[in-house]
Amino acid sequence: MYHTMARLLLKSMLLCAILASALAPAGAMAAELLMFERDGCVWCARWDRDVGPIYGKTEEAKLLPLRRVNIDRDKLAGVALDSPVRFTPTFVVMDNGREVGRITGYINDDAFWGLLGTMVTKLTPPNPNHT
Template sequence: MIRLLAALALILTALPASAGPLRLLMVEKRGCVYCAAWDRAIGPGYAASDAGRAAPLMRVDIHGPWPDGLALARRPFVTPTFILLDGGSEVGRLEGHMTAAQFWPALSALLAQAR
């Protein structure tokens, strides 16, 4: 029941109802130069990528508000942090700035872990 409510909260807060259970939560902060670098280098192609289709991106400011029903291992302290969620529960995370050459393999490993 709790898992169902968590998934429903995620859907209602920012995501299309047709999306699958995996989500990639990007924790960002206004003025974060590394978040802006990700937006420029990786962000434009993310939704069209295999990873983007498998785990649609949702964004949250590090200071909130946070979607209800999240089960995280710990609160993020650095931006950007990317948290792979399965039905609202954390599967794994990537912390800090990464180049595209670092980000894609690391995210692929997280997705493989989730499967």
Template structure:
């Protein structure tokens, strides 16, 4: 019985210490950032409803934070910076925000080049 409880505890530890989403889009932002505010107005309300947002859920952080669970290639210094993270490791980034069309185009390239995301598989009309 003790062995079972120990095994169960170990399994629960692994389950709950691993993020639910291995893939995420981390937004480094700061208070007073006009481009962050623009992104928040133009993209934030729809992002979680998009295939991209489902595939790589948004996680926000202040640019001054140093999350221990993310291995950045380099420290973000512009706001906003969008870092595509897979299992805690940076695999790509978008620095700055130049409008909705540019954001979606750059995110599409990141996802296409660094993940198995396939928008066409999610869009049966194509």
């Protein structure tokens, strides 16, 4: 009887977790990488060539899904930046609605990965009780 009740409780908890994730607001993420860009940005194109094809396959992308924002066209609702973005590309790491850090400009892939790695260490650690 104990095993049956425990199994039922576990199934109920799993169902609640699935429902909660399905009902979460669209676009709600604990952490993400915002890439601010604009049409004709040479350095944005260079990032797209050097990093863009592999970013989605990295561990960093699992922690920080990329969201592109065109600063000339897109309105960014629900994000509170520490300061306005004036240069492109600018990469802003957001975690639970707060800006963790930013990379202004793009020099090369080594510099990008090094700076991003430093910011990843500042992210809120995942809750070990949440799977």
